[in-house]
Amino acid sequence: EVQLVESGGGLVQPGGSLRLSCAASGFTFSSYWMSWVRQAPGKGLEWVANIKQDGSEKYYVDSVKGRFTISRDNAKNSLYLQMNSLRAEDTAVYYCARDGSPGVTTLTFDIWGQGTMVTVSS
Protein backbone atom coordinates (compact mmCIF):
# COMPACT_ATOMS: atom_id res chain seq x y z
CA GLU A 1 0.00 0.00 0.00
CA VAL A 2 1.27 3.42 -0.93
CA GLN A 3 1.52 5.42 2.27
CA LEU A 4 2.94 8.58 3.81
CA VAL A 5 3.06 8.95 7.59
CA GLU A 6 4.01 12.25 9.21
CA SER A 7 5.33 12.73 12.72
CA GLY A 8 7.02 15.35 14.86
CA GLY A 9 4.26 17.88 15.34
CA GLY A 10 3.44 19.43 18.69
CA LEU A 11 3.25 22.60 20.74
CA VAL A 12 6.16 25.00 20.49
CA GLN A 13 6.72 28.55 21.70
CA PRO A 14 7.11 31.44 19.26
CA GLY A 15 10.70 31.60 18.09
CA GLY A 16 11.18 27.90 18.69
CA SER A 17 12.05 25.04 16.36
CA LEU A 18 10.52 21.78 15.32
CA ARG A 19 11.47 19.03 12.88
CA LEU A 20 8.76 17.16 11.01
CA SER A 21 9.32 13.75 9.45
CA CYS A 22 7.43 11.84 6.79
CA ALA A 23 7.96 8.11 6.28
CA ALA A 24 7.12 6.80 2.82
CA SER A 25 6.28 3.24 1.89
CA GLY A 26 4.77 1.26 -0.95
CA PHE A 27 6.46 3.16 -3.79
CA THR A 28 9.92 4.11 -5.05
CA PHE A 29 10.45 7.19 -2.92
CA SER A 30 13.62 8.24 -4.71
CA SER A 31 11.73 8.63 -8.01
CA TYR A 32 9.44 11.44 -6.87
CA TRP A 33 9.57 15.09 -6.04
CA MET A 34 8.04 15.57 -2.59
CA SER A 35 6.29 18.49 -0.93
CA TRP A 36 4.99 19.82 2.35
CA VAL A 37 1.56 21.45 2.32
CA ARG A 38 -0.05 23.05 5.36
CA GLN A 39 -3.54 24.00 6.47
CA ALA A 40 -4.21 26.45 9.29
CA PRO A 41 -7.22 25.60 11.47
CA GLY A 42 -10.42 26.25 9.53
CA LYS A 43 -8.48 27.63 6.56
CA GLY A 44 -7.43 26.53 3.11
CA LEU A 45 -4.38 24.74 1.80
CA GLU A 46 -0.96 26.33 1.37
CA TRP A 47 1.99 24.71 -0.37
CA VAL A 48 5.11 25.20 1.76
CA ALA A 49 8.08 23.61 0.02
CA ASN A 50 9.21 20.91 -2.35
CA ILE A 51 12.37 18.97 -3.09
CA LYS A 52 13.73 17.15 -6.11
CA GLN A 53 14.45 13.45 -6.08
CA ASP A 54 18.18 13.85 -5.33
CA GLY A 55 17.75 16.89 -3.08
CA SER A 56 19.56 19.17 -5.53
CA GLU A 57 16.62 21.55 -5.96
CA LYS A 58 14.44 22.97 -3.22
CA TYR A 59 11.73 25.61 -3.41
CA TYR A 60 9.79 27.45 -0.73
CA VAL A 61 6.80 29.72 -0.38
CA ASP A 62 7.96 33.25 0.43
CA SER A 63 6.54 33.24 3.96
CA VAL A 64 8.89 30.47 5.14
CA LYS A 65 12.07 31.27 3.17
CA GLY A 66 15.06 31.50 5.48
CA ARG A 67 13.19 29.82 8.34
CA PHE A 68 12.21 26.37 7.02
CA THR A 69 14.42 23.77 5.37
CA ILE A 70 13.17 20.77 3.44
CA SER A 71 15.37 17.70 3.11
CA ARG A 72 15.14 14.01 2.36
CA ASP A 73 16.97 10.74 2.96
CA ASN A 74 16.26 8.32 0.14
CA ALA A 75 18.01 5.47 1.96
CA LYS A 76 15.46 5.84 4.74
CA ASN A 77 12.51 6.70 2.47
CA SER A 78 11.99 9.81 4.53
CA LEU A 79 11.18 13.47 4.02
CA TYR A 80 11.85 16.17 6.59
CA LEU A 81 10.91 19.77 7.35
CA GLN A 82 13.11 21.69 9.76
CA MET A 83 11.15 24.68 11.04
CA ASN A 84 13.00 27.46 12.87
CA SER A 85 11.92 30.86 14.19
CA LEU A 86 8.36 29.65 14.37
CA ARG A 87 5.52 32.16 14.46
CA ALA A 88 1.89 31.94 15.51
CA GLU A 89 0.90 32.07 11.85
CA ASP A 90 2.78 28.81 11.24
CA THR A 91 0.15 26.99 13.32
CA ALA A 92 -1.34 24.39 10.99
CA VAL A 93 -1.68 20.77 10.06
CA TYR A 94 1.35 19.90 7.96
CA TYR A 95 0.89 17.33 5.22
CA CYS A 96 3.57 15.45 3.37
CA ALA A 97 2.55 14.98 -0.29
CA ARG A 98 3.89 13.04 -3.24
CA ASP A 99 4.19 14.62 -6.67
CA GLY A 100 1.70 13.34 -9.20
CA SER A 101 4.25 11.61 -11.39
CA PRO A 102 7.77 10.19 -11.13
CA GLY A 103 10.48 12.11 -12.91
CA VAL A 104 9.80 15.71 -13.85
CA THR A 105 7.62 17.45 -11.27
CA THR A 106 3.96 17.96 -12.10
CA LEU A 107 3.39 20.19 -9.06
CA THR A 108 0.21 18.24 -8.34
CA PHE A 109 -0.14 15.96 -5.34
CA ASP A 110 -1.57 12.47 -5.69
CA ILE A 111 -0.69 10.89 -2.35
CA TRP A 112 -1.00 12.67 1.00
CA GLY A 113 -0.19 11.72 4.56
CA GLN A 114 -2.67 12.08 7.39
CA GLY A 115 -1.00 15.26 8.61
CA THR A 116 0.70 16.35 11.81
CA MET A 117 -0.45 19.34 13.87
CA VAL A 118 1.97 22.13 14.72
CA THR A 119 0.82 24.69 17.27
CA VAL A 120 2.92 27.79 17.91
CA SER A 121 1.81 29.44 21.10
CA SER A 122 3.16 30.74 24.39
Place this chain on the structure above:
Amino acid sequence: AIRITQSPSSLSASTGDRVTITCRASQGISSYLAWYQQKPGKAPKLLIYAASTLQSGVPSRFSGSGSGTDFTLTISCLQSEDFATYYCQQYYSYPLFGPGTKVDIK
Protein backbone atom coordinates in the same frame (compact mmCIF):
# COMPACT_ATOMS: atom_id res chain seq x y z
CA ALA B 1 1.60 36.94 -8.60
CA ILE B 2 -1.24 34.74 -9.78
CA ARG B 3 -4.41 34.91 -7.70
CA ILE B 4 -7.03 32.17 -7.56
CA THR B 5 -10.68 32.64 -6.71
CA GLN B 6 -13.45 30.08 -6.37
CA SER B 7 -17.19 30.50 -6.48
CA PRO B 8 -19.38 29.95 -4.71
CA SER B 9 -17.63 29.73 -1.35
CA SER B 10 -20.33 27.33 -0.26
CA LEU B 11 -23.43 25.69 -1.64
CA SER B 12 -26.21 23.46 -0.43
CA ALA B 13 -27.37 20.63 -2.63
CA SER B 14 -29.28 17.38 -2.54
CA THR B 15 -28.17 13.93 -3.61
CA GLY B 16 -28.77 13.52 -7.31
CA ASP B 17 -28.18 17.21 -8.05
CA ARG B 18 -25.76 18.46 -10.66
CA VAL B 19 -23.21 20.73 -9.03
CA THR B 20 -20.81 23.14 -10.71
CA ILE B 21 -17.93 24.95 -9.01
CA THR B 22 -15.95 27.67 -10.73
CA CYS B 23 -12.28 28.54 -10.36
CA ARG B 24 -10.77 31.68 -11.88
CA ALA B 25 -7.12 32.64 -12.23
CA SER B 26 -5.98 36.25 -12.37
CA GLN B 27 -3.90 35.48 -15.46
CA GLY B 28 -3.78 32.72 -18.00
CA ILE B 29 -2.52 29.39 -16.66
CA SER B 30 -3.16 27.25 -19.75
CA SER B 31 -4.49 23.93 -18.40
CA TYR B 32 -2.28 23.81 -15.32
CA LEU B 33 -5.16 23.33 -12.92
CA ALA B 34 -6.07 20.54 -10.51
CA TRP B 35 -9.07 19.85 -8.29
CA TYR B 36 -9.04 18.24 -4.85
CA GLN B 37 -11.71 16.99 -2.49
CA GLN B 38 -11.26 17.24 1.27
CA LYS B 39 -13.49 15.79 3.95
CA PRO B 40 -13.35 17.03 7.57
CA GLY B 41 -10.29 15.77 9.41
CA LYS B 42 -8.90 14.08 6.32
CA ALA B 43 -6.18 14.81 3.81
CA PRO B 44 -7.12 16.20 0.40
CA LYS B 45 -7.68 13.80 -2.47
CA LEU B 46 -6.66 14.55 -6.05
CA LEU B 47 -9.66 14.37 -8.38
CA ILE B 48 -8.60 16.04 -11.63
CA TYR B 49 -5.38 17.38 -13.12
CA ALA B 50 -4.54 19.16 -16.34
CA ALA B 51 -7.95 20.83 -16.01
CA SER B 52 -9.90 17.84 -17.32
CA THR B 53 -7.99 14.59 -16.75
CA LEU B 54 -9.62 12.33 -14.19
CA GLN B 55 -7.24 10.85 -11.64
CA SER B 56 -7.21 7.06 -11.56
CA GLY B 57 -9.97 5.65 -9.38
CA VAL B 58 -12.10 8.81 -9.32
CA PRO B 59 -15.74 8.24 -10.30
CA SER B 60 -16.77 9.44 -13.74
CA ARG B 61 -19.49 11.70 -12.28
CA PHE B 62 -16.64 14.15 -11.65
CA SER B 63 -15.47 16.18 -14.62
CA GLY B 64 -13.40 19.26 -15.22
CA SER B 65 -13.21 21.77 -18.01
CA GLY B 66 -11.66 25.07 -18.96
CA SER B 67 -8.34 26.61 -19.91
CA GLY B 68 -6.69 29.97 -19.64
CA THR B 69 -8.37 31.74 -16.72
CA ASP B 70 -11.75 30.05 -16.23
CA PHE B 71 -12.31 26.50 -15.04
CA THR B 72 -15.18 24.41 -13.74
CA LEU B 73 -15.58 21.26 -11.71
CA THR B 74 -18.86 19.46 -12.28
CA ILE B 75 -20.37 16.65 -10.26
CA SER B 76 -23.06 15.24 -12.51
CA CYS B 77 -25.12 13.39 -9.91
CA LEU B 78 -24.19 14.25 -6.35
CA GLN B 79 -23.76 11.30 -4.02
CA SER B 80 -23.75 11.32 -0.21
CA GLU B 81 -20.00 10.75 -0.14
CA ASP B 82 -19.44 13.88 -2.23
CA PHE B 83 -20.34 16.30 0.54
CA ALA B 84 -16.97 17.89 1.19
CA THR B 85 -14.85 20.94 0.47
CA TYR B 86 -13.36 21.28 -3.00
CA TYR B 87 -10.17 23.15 -3.81
CA CYS B 88 -8.71 24.11 -7.14
CA GLN B 89 -4.94 24.46 -7.47
CA GLN B 90 -2.94 26.15 -10.19
CA TYR B 91 0.52 24.86 -11.01
CA TYR B 92 1.48 27.20 -13.81
CA SER B 93 3.81 28.79 -11.28
CA TYR B 94 4.48 27.64 -7.75
CA PRO B 95 1.52 25.64 -6.41
CA LEU B 96 -1.33 27.84 -5.25
CA PHE B 97 -4.70 26.66 -3.98
CA GLY B 98 -8.03 28.41 -4.24
CA PRO B 99 -9.95 29.28 -1.06
CA GLY B 100 -12.28 26.29 -1.35
CA THR B 101 -15.96 25.58 -1.93
CA LYS B 102 -17.89 23.74 0.74
CA VAL B 103 -20.67 21.48 -0.54
CA ASP B 104 -23.15 20.57 2.15
CA ILE B 105 -26.53 18.91 2.38
CA LYS B 106 -29.61 20.99 1.63
